[in-house]
Amino acid sequence: MVNMDLYDKDVVSIRDFTKDQIEGVLDLAQEMVPYALGEKRSRALDGRILGNLFFEPSTRTKLSFESAAHRLGCDVIDVSEMSMTSISKGETLADTIKMVDTYCDVIALRHPYEGAARLAAKFSENPVINAGDGAGSHPTQTLLDLFTMREAKGTLEGLNIVLVGDLKYGRTVHSLADALTMFGAKLTLVAPETLQMPEDIVRHLEEKGCHPVKTAVLDDVIGQADVLYVTRIQRERFPDHNEYSKVAGTYRIDNAILREAKSDMIVMHPLPRVDEIALEVDSTPHARYFKQAFNGVPVRMALLYSILGGVL
Amino acid sequence: MEAPIEIKLPPIRNGTVIDHIASGQALNVMKILGVNENNIDSSISIGMHVQSEVMGWKDIVKIEDRELDAATVDKIALIAPDATISIIRDYYVADKYKVTLEGHVVGLARCSNPNCITNRGEPVAPEFIVEGTHPPKLRCCYCDRMLINITDHLL
Numbered sequence: 454m455v456n457m458d459l460y461d462k463d464v465v466s467i468r469d470f471t472k473d474q475i476e477g478v479l480d481l482a483q484e485m486v487p488y489a490l491g492e493k494r495s496r497a498l499d500g501r502i503l504g505n506l507f508f509e510p511s512t513r514t515k516l517s518f519e520s521a522a523h524r525l526g527c528d529v530i531d532v533s534e535m536s537m538t539s540i541s542k543g544e545t546l547a548d549t550i551k552m553v554d555t556y557c558d559v560i561a562l563r564h565p566y567e568g569a570a571r572l573a574a575k576f577s578e579n580p581v582i583n584a585g586d587g588a589g590s591h592p593t594q595t596l597l598d599l600f601t602m603r604e605a606k607g608t609l610e611g612l613n614i615v616l617v618g619d620l621k622y623g624r625t626v627h628s629l630a631d632a633l634t635m636f637g638a639k640l641t642l643v644a645p646e647t648l649q650m651p652e653d654i655v656r657h658l659e660e661k662g663c664h665p666v667k668t669a670v671l672d673d674v675i676g677q678a679d680v681l682y683v684t685r686i687q688r689e690r691f692p693d694h695n696e697y698s699k700v701a702g703t704y705r706i707d708n709a710i711l712r713e714a715k716s717d718m719i720v721m722h723p724l725p726r727v728d729e730i731a732l733e734v735d736s737t738p739h740a741r742y743f744k745q746a747f748n749g750v751p752v753r754m755a756l757l758y759s760i761l762g763g764v765l
Numbered sequence: 766m767e768a769p770i771e772i773k774l775p776p777i778r779n780g781t782v783i784d785h786i787a788s789g790q791a792l793n794v795m796k797i798l799g800v801n802e803n804n805i806d807s808s809i810s811i812g813m814h815v816q817s818e819v820m821g822w823k824d825i826v827k828i829e830d831r832e833l834d835a836a837t838v839d840k841i842a843l844i845a846p847d848a849t850i851s852i853i854r855d856y857y858v859a860d861k862y863k864v865t866l867e868g869h870v871v872g873l874a875r876c877s878n879p880n881c882i883t884n885r886g887e888p889v890a891p892e893f894i895v896e897g898t899h900p901p902k903l904r905c906c907y908c909d910r911m912l913i914n915i916t917d918h919l920l
Contacts, residue, residue, distance in 0.1 A: 466909065545887050568882040568907025572889060587880050589908055653911045 459759035463574040464582045467592040467628045472635045478755050479600050484765075485751035485758070488524050496526035497763035504557035505531035506549075507584070508564045513724060514584050514593070517749035518561045525754055525763060530557060550576045559760055562586070580760045588622050594723055595628040597752040601745040602680055605719045609636040613677050617643040617704050618684035618729060620650040622691070625723045626684055627654050630665070634658055640665035641674045645700050648686065671704055675713050681706070681739075683722045683729050707731035711739055721745050774810040780829040782851040783841065788814055790845050791824035793916045797840045798828060807831065820847065840873050842866040843915050846898045866898050869906070874918045881908040891920075 458474050467475075487493040503522040507515050515533065522529045532553075546569060553560060554577040562573050563584040570583030570590075585591040603609050614633055616626050620642055630640055630650070640658070642650050642665050649667060658665055668674060675681065683706055691697040705728060706720060722730055722742040734740050757763070786794055791811050795801075800809060807829035817823040824845075832852050833841075841848050842864035852860040872890035876883050883891045883905070893903035893912055903912040912918060 468909075546882065546885075547887050547889070564882075565880075566882040566885055567878060567880050567910070568876075568905065571907045572882045572887055575889065586882075587908075 459756070460762050461580055462760060463570075463580050464592055464756060464760070465570045465574055466583065466590045467595045467632045468590075470592070470632075475596065475599065475632065475635070478596055478752065478759065479603055481755035481759065482596075482600050482748070482751040483604075485524075485754040489521070489747070489750040489754055491524070495524065495763075495765055497758060497765050498522070498525040498527035498761055501527045501559070501761050502557040503527055503529045503757065504553045504560040505529055505533075506553060506560060506562045506564075507531065507533045508562075508569075509585070511563050511585070513746050513749060514563060517746075518582075518584065518753050520750050521753035521757055524750065525758060527757060527761070546572060547576045550581075553577075554579050559757065582756060582760070590628045591625050592628055593749070593753055593756065594625045595632050596756070597745065597748045598625070598629050598682070598721065598723070599632060600748050600752050601721060601741055602719075604744075604748070605741060606679060609633070609638070611637045611639070612679045613639045613641075614680045614682060615641045615643060615671075615674055615678040616650075616682045616684070617671055619648050619686045620644040620684070621648045622687060623684040626650070626682070629682065630654065630658055630663075631661075634661040634663040638663065641678070642667045643669065643671050643674060643704070645669055645703055647696060648700055672710065672713065675710060675718075676715070678714060678718050681714070681718060681720045683720060683726075685722075685725065685727055685729055702728060705729060705731065706734055708733050708737065711737065714739065773815065774812050774825060774827055776856060777808070777810075777827050777829045777853050778856055780807065780827065780831055780853055781833050782853060783826045783828075783833075783845075784823070784849045784851065785817070785820060785847045786824040786826065786841075786845040787847065788820070788822035788824055791826055793844050794824070794826050794841055794848075796916075797837060797844070797919060798826075798831075798833075800828065836873065838864055839870070840919055843870065843873060843901055843903070843919065846901055866901055867895055869894055870903060873920060874903070874912060874915060875920055876905045876908060876910065877913040877918050878905065878908050878910045881905060881910065883907050 488495050505518055519529050550573045559580050561582045561584045562570050564586050567587040567589035569586040574581040620626050686701050688697050719741040720739045791813050810827040812825035814822050846866045848864045851858050870893045875891050892906040896902040896904050
């Protein structure tokens with residue numbers, strides 16, 4: 454179980470991955486599942502240290518990185534509040550990274566500014582994993598999303614994927630759409646006009662041969678979906694509160710709308726949800742979002758293992 | 766070969782002629798040159814909306830007693846990718862070349878994304894990858910966004 458492709462490499466953007474590399478990570482993640490569940494034990498990364506630098510609030514990503522590290526015997530040091538670091542005293546991120554780099558073997562970075570992970574990778578000798586940079590990319594989320602789809606559907610090839618909600622500010626959907634084009638996905642983008650996918654990202658998808666359909670009406674397209682990927686309309690990404698108020702709560706997934714869906718269609722959500730998905734959906738076979746959150750552990754285990762060169 | 770056109774700008778003895786500037790960009794080229802009536806003692810001639818067989822319409826700038834450095838020429842390429850630079854010494858063309866826009870552009874413009882880490886006081890020069898030349902299209906190597914309105918973000 455060796456994936457030398459990623460050994461000592463940074464993981465900054467999903468665009469840095471080839472299709473084969475993505476499939477390699479997903480295959481390895483599949484093998485990590487019993488370890489992630491605690492059914493098997495491993496000290497594959499014994500003596501290694503993950504530096505978990507989270508300069509923005511995060512629950513799932515931070516905890517799943519920690520869990521992934523511990524499940525492989527890797528120690529974790531962390532920072533979870535910008536106010537508790539020298540950055541609050543005016544230290545540059547570059548200096549912080551150069552310092553933390555000497556304390557650990559790999560860095561996972563969540564940061565409010567776009568491009569922070571690329572900058573960190575430039576200043577760090579050790580590999581850097583982007584755990585989300587502002588409204589930029591979030592490649593480990595994309596990998597766990599792909600893992601969840603492949604697990605449910607058996608393949609990623611040619612799936613009909615409907616992305617709904619905040620497609621403008623939501624970083625997960627940008628990275629995900631990018632990756633799905635490698636697998637010949639048919640994309641439908643459902644959002645109010647003010648929250649549609651940015652034009653430059655759509656152009657990029659088109660250059661890669663994917664021609665997404667845009668609509669504001671979910672009812673028209675839900676019947677064809679293999680995967681319904683729902684995102685929260687995030688208040689914190691809106692510079693203007695009025696714009697937020699106008700669109701918050703536009704799409705709500707409940708059992709009534711799911712009657713139009715295929716019986717094996719799955720509903721995914723990067724979480725946290727507010728009221729985009731009704732609680733009643735949780736008990737239907739469509740719901741995959743909590744499984745998706747768990748999948749962050751085996752996928753991040755696969756990445757840490759590949760990057761640090763573990764031996765199971 | 767472009768057919769000779771009626772000369773509308775006086776020749777210069779020493780200096781630089783920037784020709785084949787995309788029509789309408791002459792004043793932005795002046796901005797890049799950083800010259801105005803208060804900080805230069807030499808003559809500058811500007812031809813705007815001049816007829817050109819190759820380009821249809823073009824702008825021309827002639828600046829006396831100044832030869833451009835590489836960084837200035839690279840900046841001109843960002844807004845006028847077809848521009849030609851002629852170095853004039855004693856009325857003769859001592860050197861003539863076309864500006865180039867390819868590969869990576871480093872330290873010539875700042876990212877138009879206010880949330881890009883390169884706009885937050887970090888010790889890095891903004892860097893872009895050239896994705897197109899007509900018109901110039903630059904993608905930030907850090908935040909991955911396209912640079913919008915290049916002229917307003919030149920350094």
